[in-house]
Amino acid sequence: QVQLVESGGGVVQSGRSLRLSCAASAFTFSTFSMHWVRQAPGKGLEWVALVSFDGTNTFYADSVTGRFTIARDNSKNTLYLHMNSLRPDDTAFYYCAREGRATRFHTLDLWGHGTKVTVSS
């Protein structure tokens, strides 16, 4: 069925790096822009990054600019989030999400189940 499945989360020390993956299935991945959104424990949703359908354009929240890199491999139907210089306040569930098209533009119409990242000090 149409779905997104994240992986790669875990416990990492402050200052280290981690790469998250998001595998897409049952839709034409290469035609959708994709996002990462995170949620700290007990907190609300925070948009993190966007990559365009072809990978040529990326946008980041100020809180991760210069540390995180969003990328995609359309041949593998996979989205990535490379996270460097991790800090304790990066601790969160990380969700990948699909941006809708046409009237669903700027809307996140499909979400993965999330992967948990814990940054220890």
Add this chain to the structure above:
Amino acid sequence: DIHVTQSPSTLSASVGDRLTITCRASQSINSWLAWYQQKPGKAPKLLIYKASTLETGVPSRFSGSGSGTEFTLTISSLQPDDYATYYCQVFSGYWTFGQGTKVEI
């Protein structure tokens, strides 16, 4: 940067109640607003997009309205499955979420 204010933060309600949640943006966003429902331990689920369009499969007791800077999500008759946290999300160059509204008994 755009600021998004969602209210109330918590809402106590009973089955059958009519609920209204408000989302205000610090600048006009036309109708680029969506509403999501999130249950504990689950991913958010899209309910409404373009301020007032119901996502496929979402019950008709949910509705959205508004334009410019003020928007509302209404649940016409609260059902047991509706106890959750609701988020608005706006687009004004970037994607910004409201703080969330927890609907509880």
